[in-house]
Amino acid sequence: MNIFRNFQGLLVLICCGLACSAAQAQTSPTAPPAAAPPPAPVAFDAALLKAANDLFSKANLESAPDKVTLVIDPLIDGVTGAQSSATHLEEKRVVELIKSNYPRFQVARFSSETVAKSPVVLIGTFTAINNAGVAGGARDAYRICLALADLKSKTIISKGVARALPEGIDPTPVAFFADSPIFAKDVSTDAYIKSCQGSKVGDTIDQAYADRILVASLVNDGIEAYDAGRYRDALDVYQSALKTPGGEQLRVLNGIYLANYRLRRTKPAMEAFGKLIDYGLKSDRLAVKFLFKPGSTQFNTDPSVRAPYSVWLEKIAERTAANKGCLEVVGHTSATGLAPINDRLSGLRADYIKDRLEDEDRSLRGRLIAAGKGSREMIVGTGRDDASDALDRRVEFKVVKCST
CATH class of the missing domain: 3.40.50 (Rossmann fold)
Structure with missing residues (x-):
């Protein structure tokens, strides 16, 4: 009798095992379908x-x-x-x-x-x-x-x-x-x-976009005037846009600086540049297009791309000191060239900008650090090394916590 009972138990265990295995086989997750290949680019x-x-x-x-x-x-x-x-x-x-x-x-x-x-x-x-x-x-x-x-x-x-x-x-x-x-x-x-x-058909228009579309139309007028060389008209439009709700934005502030600079109104231009610096520092990240000679820590001296870098540095130092802030100065390069060389070059350029800022205002000593990111944080990333990807060869200023 005990043998029979043991045999029954063995059969139950075997049957349970088979049933469990079958159930597990039925409920086991199937492999996810292969991801669709990306669409092929065309002309x-x-x-x-x-x-x-x-x-x-x-x-x-x-x-x-x-x-x-x-x-x-x-x-x-x-x-x-x-x-x-x-x-x-x-x-x-x-x-x-x-x-x-x-x-x-x-x-x-x-x-x-x-x-x-x-x-x-x-x-x-x-x-x-x-x-x-x-x-x-x-x-x-x-x-x-x-x-x-x-x-x-x-x-x-x-x-x-x-x-x-x-x-x-x-x-x-x-x-x-x-x-x-x-x-x-x-x-x-x-x-x-x-x-x-980030939208699909039927979605509500992004409210921030809807709120600023009137300013966007004014900005468009300003950009068209600037591109056509009508700098006085551009300045008038940008100043009007600044007074419109939602008008304190990067394109407007850049426009006021550029139009004043083109009109040779140096003092208003530098005041506008200071507001640009404040705007960027409030967002904790500010990128400035300092163009250097290839493979060098010296600024590009080509008259066609030359900008008033010394005055920019003076204003950046002034606004940073006034805000009693601390900055990380970060150099970047495009992907052209070997990565180790790009890392070193971007670091040397960051050091150069840091030293120039400290020379402008000695109170910044001990409040600035420099770092080079090479080509690891490109914005454009096309590797053309021309005006189209100038932002990849930028110097950034990141607000950091002061150590003391």
Whole structure:
């Protein structure tokens, strides 16, 4: 009897084991599906045509009038926020496409008058990326993002995306952005980029973008005047924008400095530069475009790129001392050349700027530290080593806690 009971128990254990194994086999998680391969980049013209046709052909216009007023808030680089030769070409091609294929859209000038009528706004970003999504990988493609924002319904009503090959693309910033000395985190630009890249059809327009679109139209007037060499007009527009709610932003402050500098109004220009420094330091991070001779710690002396670096350094030292702050001075390079050499060169350039600041104001001694990051923190990352990626060869000032 005991043998029989033991045998029954053994059968139960065996059956339980088989059942458990079967159940585990049924409930075991299956391997996740393989990630879809990244879209293949195509030639710029074809990529832009695809994105734009998707944008306009799929736009939700159910409650819209027969003729839809469209304004273009100038397209920008998706990282730096700069307008470039490439983004201007995009706009030109898009307008041509609208006129030939989508006559329901009536393109109007991006101005405070048209914005007040709550039109549909076209926004877009053009961003250098690694097509396979490899962090730190070569930026071998450009991502095109286009979106239509309806200011009446306050929603995103259409989007179009594509990827372009880099051949034939000129990402050189237009004059205003190429000349701007300061790069810092900016709520207005971040809101624009988020409204395109971080949205889907049906989403509410980013509130920070909506709140600042009137200022954006004024900024556009100022940039157009500056790029055309009408510096007095540009200054008037920027000063007006500064007085508008949401007007204290990087493009406005850069514009006031640049216009004054071009008009040879030295004192107002330096006062404006001081406000730029304060603006950047409030965000704890400020990048200044100091251009050096290749492989050197000496400033570039080419008259076409020469800027008043000595005066900039004097103002940075003055504002830092006035704020009783401490800074980490960080040098950066593009990826050209060997990494160890870039690390050393960026460190030497940071040391040079640190020493110059301490010479300007002795109270900064002991409150500044220097570091070199080589090419590990590139912003643009295309490796062109020209005006298009000047920000990769920047010196940054980071607010740090004072040791005493």
